[in-house]
Amino acid sequence: MKNEPQTSLKISSVFDAVALYKNLQKSEKDKAILATQNEHLVQEVDRLTHLLLQMKQSKFGRSSEKIKFEEFPKLPGFENVFDEVYEEPPLEAEKAGAESETENDSGKDKSSSTLLKKGRRPLPAHLPRERVIHDIAGDKICTCGHPLHQMGEEISEQLDYVPAQLKVIQNVRLKYACKSCTEGVRVAEVPNAPLLKSMASANLLAHIIVSKYQDHLPLYRQSQMWERFEVDLGRATMSRWILQIGDLLSPLKELLRSEILKETYVRADETRAQVLKECDRKAQTQSYMWVYMTGSSSHHAISYEYTPTRKGENAKEFLKGFKGYLHTDGYGGYKALAQSQDITAVGCWAHARRKFADIIKSTGNTTGKSAEALTIIRSLYKIEKDAKEAQYPPDKIQKLRQEKAKPILEKFKVLLKEHKKVIVPKSPLGQAVGYVLRQWGPLTEYLNDGRLDIDNNMAGRAIRPFAVGRKNWLFMGNVKGAHASAVIYSLIETCKANGVNAFDYFRYVLANINSTPENNYSHLLPWNLKHSLSNLHQ
Numbered sequence: 005m006k007n008e009p010q011t012s013l014k015i016s017s018v019f020d021a022v023a024l025y026k027n028l029q030k031s032e033k034d035k036a037i038l039a040t041q042n043e044h045l046v047q048e049v050d051r052l053t054h055l056l057l058q059m060k061q062s063k064f065g066r067s068s069e070k071i072k073f074e075e076f077p078k079l080p081g082f083e084n085v086f087d088e089v090y091e092e093p094p095l096e097a098e099k100a101g102a103e104s105e106t107e108n109d110s111g112k113d114k115s116s117s118t119l120l121k122k123g124r125r126p127l128p129a130h131l132p133r134e135r136v137i138h139d140i141a142g143d144k145i146c147t148c149g150h151p152l153h154q155m156g157e158e159i160s161e162q163l164d165y166v167p168a169q170l171k172v173i174q175n176v177r178l179k180y181a182c183k184s185c186t187e188g189v190r191v192a193e194v195p196n197a198p199l200l201k202s203m204a205s206a207n208l209l210a211h212i213i214v215s216k217y218q219d220h221l222p223l224y225r226q227s228q229m230w231e232r233f234e235v236d237l238g239r240a241t242m243s244r245w246i247l248q249i250g251d252l253l254s255p256l257k258e259l260l261r262s263e264i265l266k267e268t269y270v271r272a273d274e275t276r277a278q279v280l281k282e283c284d285r286k287a288q289t290q291s292y293m294w295v296y297m298t299g300s301s302s303h304h305a306i307s308y309e310y311t312p313t314r315k316g317e318n319a320k321e322f323l324k325g326f327k328g329y330l331h332t333d334g335y336g337g338y339k340a341l342a343q344s345q346d347i348t349a350v351g352c353w354a355h356a357r358r359k360f361a362d363i364i365k366s367t368g369n370t371t372g373k374s375a376e377a378l379t380i381i382r383s384l385y386k387i388e389k390d391a392k393e394a395q396y397p398p399d400k401i402q403k404l405r406q407e408k409a410k411p412i413l414e415k416f417k418v419l420l421k422e423h424k425k426v427i428v429p430k431s432p433l434g435q436a437v438g439y440v441l442r443q444w445g446p447l448t449e450y451l452n453d454g455r456l457d458i459d460n461n462m463a464g465r466a467i468r469p470f471a472v473g474r475k476n477w478l479f480m481g482n483v484k485g486a487h488a489s490a491v492i493y494s495l496i497e498t499c500k501a502n503g504v505n506a507f508d509y510f511r512y513v514l515a516n517i518n519s520t521p522e523n524n525y526s527h528l529l530p531w532n533l534k535h536s537l538s539n540l541h542q
Contacts, residue, residue, distance in 0.1 A: 050428075050431060050432075051430060051431065051432070057366035057367065126161075127161055127163055133161075134164075168233075170233055170235065173205060175194075175195050177191050177192040177193075177194070178191070178192050179191045179192075196515070196516075196518050196519050197518075198249075198252070198514040198515065198517075198518070199245060199248050199249070199252070202245065202248075204245055206510075206511045206512075206514040206515035207511050209245060209249060209510070209511075209514050210507050210509075210510035210511035210514060211507065212226060212242055212245065212246070213246070213249065213492055213496075213506075213510055214496070214506050214507045214510065216246075216473075216477070217469075217473065217489070217492050217493055217496050218469070218496050218500075218506055220469075220472055220473040220475075220476045220477075221476070222476050222477040223239040223242045223243060223477075224239045226239075226242065227239045227242070243481070243485070246485070246488055246489075246492070247484055247485060247488050249488065249491075249492065249514070250484070250485075250487060250488025250489070250490075250491045250492065251488070252514075252517060252518075253491050253492070253495060253513070253517070254487075254491050255522065255525050256491075256494075256495060256513075256525060256528060256529065257307060257308075257490070257491045257494045257495070259525060259526055259529060260305045260306065260307045260494055260495075260498060260529070261296075261307050261322070263298065263301075263303075263305040263529075264296050264297065264298055264305050264307055264326075265323070265325055265326050267298045267299060267300075267301055267328065268327065268328030268329065269298070269299030269300050269328055269329045269331070269455055269456065270296060270297070270298065270299055270323070270326060270328065270329070270330055270331070271296070271297045271298075271299050271330075271331040271332070271460055271462055271463035271466075272294065272295065272296050272297075272319060272323075272330060272331070272332050272338065272463060273294070273295050273332065273333065273460065273463040273464055273466070273467050274292050274293065274294040274295070274314065274335070274467070275292065275293055275467050275470060275471050276290045276291070276292055276293075277290070277291045277292055277293045277310065277470075277474070277479075277480065277486065278290065278291065278474075278478070278479040278480070279291050279312075279479065279480045279481070279482065279483060279485075279486050280479055280480070280481055280482065281481060281482040281483075282312060282482070282483055283483075285312065287479075289312075291310065291311065291312045291313070291486070292310075292311050292312075292313065292314045292318075293308055293309070293310055293311075293467070293470055293486075293489075293490065293493075294308070294309040294310075294311065294318065294319065294322070295307070295308055295309075295463055295466050295467040295470075295497075296309065296322060296323070297462065297463055297466055297501075299329065299331060299455065299456070299457075299462075300398075300455040303502055303531035304498065304501035304502055304531075305498055305529075306466050306494055306497040306498045306501055307322075307494045308467075308470070308489075308490035308491075308493040308494045308497075309322055309490060310483075310486040310487055310489070310490045312483075314335075314337065315337060316335075316336070316337025316338065316339075316340045316341055317337075318337075319337060319338060319341050320340075320341050320344065320345070323341065323345070323347070326345070326347065327345070327346040327347065328346075328347065328348070329347075329348050329350050329449070329453065329455075329456060330342060330347045330348070330349055330350065331350040331352070331456065331457065331460045331463070332349065332350070332351075332352065332460060332463075333351075333352050333355045333460060334351065334352075334355060334439060334442070334443050334446075348449060349445070349446040349449065350446055350449045350450060350456055350460075351443045351445075351446030351447035351448075351449065351450075352447075352459045352460040352461075353381060353384065353385075353447060353458050353459045354458075354459035354460065354461050354464070355439075355459075355460075356381065356436075356439060356440050356443070356447060357378065357381045359432075359435070359436035359439055359440075360374040360375075360377045360378045360381070360436050361374075361378060362432075363432050363433060363436065364378065373423055373427075373433060374433060374436070376419070377416075377419075377420070377436070377437075377440075380412060380416045380419075383412055384409055384412060384413070384458060385458065387404065387405065387408050387409050388457075388458050390404075391404055396454075397454070398453070398454030398455045399454055400454065401454030402451070402452070402453060402454035403454075405450070405451045405454070406451060409451060410451055413448055413451070417441075417444060420437050420440060420441055421441070423437055424437050424438070424441065466497050466501070469493070469496075469497065470493055495509070495510070495530065498529075498530045498531075499530045502530045502531045502534060503534065504530045504531070504533065504534050504537060505537060508537045509530055509533060509537060512533060512536075512537060513528050513533075516528070
């Protein structure tokens with residue numbers, strides 16, 4: 005009986021030990037959970053910090069992606085490749101300069117023909133000149149007493165601005181009647197007008213269109229400008245005219261689409277848009293404006309397309325029947341399109357480069373893994389620059405890429421896979437690396453065809469005017485207005501891409517489209533009018 009308390013105490017101690025052990029195990033699990041949670045919190049803090057730095061950079065920093073490296077990162081295994089890529093042959097001007105320097109050693113001056121002339125470009129020759137003669141004051145007598153004679157003249161030019169001049173065109177239709185009867189009344193035909201029962205001429209409509217869609221001047225500001233001329237031209241009136249012009253010129257936009265679908269290389273991009281009045285949608289709901297353009301055609305056709313959503317079905321509908329290369333960014337809607345049709349997806353190295361460049365701009369670190377990746381991408385662009393300057397044909401460009409760019413890309417992929425093993429996936433660098441590896445197939449497709457570009461910047465430049473204009477006019481009123489804007493943007497950007505003056509183009513087309521048969525509308529496309537419109541200023 006004396007031992008019972010000891011036995012009870014011993015059993016109690018074992019229970020305590022087991023309980024303590026379980027508590028310790030639970031504590032270790034809690035520690036592991038807390039450590040995992042802490043790691044996730046640290047990653048989230050890093051992500052939000054990077055987003056904050058990106059927002060500050062976007063708001064207050066430089067928008068250019070050009071980054072100056074004090075010293076390029078030295079990457080193992082890439083030294084010889086980069087030495088070969090960055091070896092630049094001396095330019096002809098440099099050779100001539102070297103020869104002239106050799107001549108200078110013998111006492112001769114440098115030839116001025118080897119120097120690049122800098123200064124103000126001459127004023128356009130087609131502008132009218134008004135001669136204003138300035139003569140010397142006083143008598144034209146020399147100090148020796150003999151009369152002075154004119155030996156020449158010195159001419160300097162000033163660019164003058166003549167304020168806009170408005171005029172009213174009165175279309176007078178003469179009427180004739182027969183004195184013998186009351187049924188012989190005849191009147192001259194109504195002259196062709198761009199818009200039926202409208203007071204606007206083709207010149208005025210062209211000015212309004214170009215001011216809004218090329219110069220990004222909202223209609224309410226234009227209305228204020230017309231008030232200075234004591235002309236009552238309200239925003240509602242101009243808006244109605246633009247809707248009518250959209251309907252009038254929509255067949256030309258369809259012709260642009262057909263020209264794009266004829267090609268085997270097409271570019272595409274999209275950006276957000278806002279339409280206030282859409283059926284069953286809130287005013288704050290985002291819509292989208294898409295742009296499609298020819299890739300390597302002798303003439304450039306650009307078509308804007310408005311859609312209420314960003315679904316890939318929209319691109320599929322526009323590109324129905326297209327077969328060939330489609331150059332886009334990494335948006336998944338295009339990827340699904342490439343898988344469902346005879347389309348080969350081509351990626352954009354500018355998008356891949358931007359992800360690494362944003363990290364460097366926000367952190368200021370030019371020696372880390374982002375700088376390494378950016379260095380390699382810059383070497384790829386250097387190859388493209390050399391080929392462009394040498395004006396290589398597509399077959400030679402493809403050969404150059406296979407010889408120089410392909411080895412760089414193969415080593416780059418190995419490097420990215422090594423980085424991926426040690427980088428947090430959700431970190432900015434992890435997302436950049438993941439993007440490149442996921443898009444590796446489309447990103448390297450440009451190696452296989454010399455017609456393809458390394459990036460899709462041409463489509464980005466084609467859609468940028470819409471993004472700039474959006475900052476001024478903010479939104480579109482209704483769906484019809486969005487479609488009219490798509491028609492006008494398509495024609496303006498096609499004019500710009502083909503070197504055609506948009507104002508001259510619209511005033512010509514608006515004055516002649518109603519008298520042109522529909523089967524001849526192709527003659528009104530910008531590249532077909534380029535020659536005749538250029539003669540207007542000669």
